[in-house]
Amino acid sequence: MTDLSGATGKLVVVAGGTSAAGQAVTRALLSAGARVVVVGSDAGRLATLRQDAAPAAELLSTELCDLTDEAAVAELAGRIHAVHGSVDGLIHLVGGWRGGGGLAGQTDEDFRFLERSLTALRHVSRAFLEDLSASPAGRLAIVSSTAVARPLAGGANYAAVKAASEAWARAVAQGFAKAARDAGTPLAAASVIFRVTTLSGLEDTLAGAVVDLWRGDPGALNDTVIDLSESARAQP
Known part of the structure; x- marks a missing residue:
């Protein structure tokens, strides 16, 4: 049965969660009663995040992991399962920006850096x-x-790396839908793409949209693109 009770009690992994956006998403999920595992590559930032979340410390865990290392991610998943159980949500915030210089300035070094998020x-x-x-x-x-x-x-x-990431997220959405059809059960999972022009100034908008994922019908959410920049402009 589809659960639309909200984020309370859900186990959510926030990948790349030590950025300003990650901190906002983590705070919002904790306030909504979710159990949150923040994964990052900087031990100092993870420690700061734990300190800042002190009022809800019992709901927050942090994990140090290089998410570009497949073996390390497998070990991470094993630790999370052993300590916390099965995961209900994955919010992927691993990103970064490099660019400029027209097409001539699109170096392989910059592409490889950006490709890490994919x-x-x-x-x-x-x-x-x-x-x-x-x-x-x-x-x-x-x-x-x-x-x-x-x-x-x-x-x-x-843009090329982001387009590839969207294609991957949409493929996950198709997999969710196919699995539900094959099992003859209602769709309960959803894969969603949030688009922004820039995350600067939209951290709280993103955080609210993430929490709302557990209030929406998965059939309406799955394989959707939500433009948060447009939503923010529409707000009075």
């Missing part, structure tokens, strides 16, 4: 796919860019 998405989504598919309210969400719809020469590397 690699991390592939690893963590596969590691927790079974959990999300089995959950009564499984949710996967990524943050993409409006540049996918209107790529510029100076951001071609960035």
Whole structure:
């Protein structure tokens, strides 16, 4: 049965969660009563996040992991399962920006740096796919860019990686839908793409949208693109 009771009690992994956006998402999920595991690559930032979340410390755990290392991600999933159980949500916030200089400035070095976010998405989504598919309210969400719809020469590397990430998230959505059809059960999991022009100033908007994922019908949410920049402009 589909669970639309909200984020309370759900186990949510926030990948790349030490950024300003990750901190906002973590705070919002904790306030909604979710159990949150924040994964990052900087031990100092993870420690600061734990200190700042002191009022809800019992709901928060942190994990140090290089999400581009497939073996390390498999070990991470094993630790989370052993300590916390099955995962209900995966919020992928691994990102970064490099660009400029037109097409001539789109270096292989910059592309490989940006590609790390896609690699991390592939690893963590596969590691927790079974959990999300089995959950009564499984949710996967990524943050993409409006540049996918209107790529510029100076951001071609960035737009290409974001487009690939969206394709991966949509493939996950198709997998969720097919699994439900094959089992003859209502769709309970959803894969969602959030697009922004920039996350700066939209951290709280993103955080609210993430919490709302557990209030929405998965059939309406699955395989959707939500433009948070447009939503923010529409607000009075």
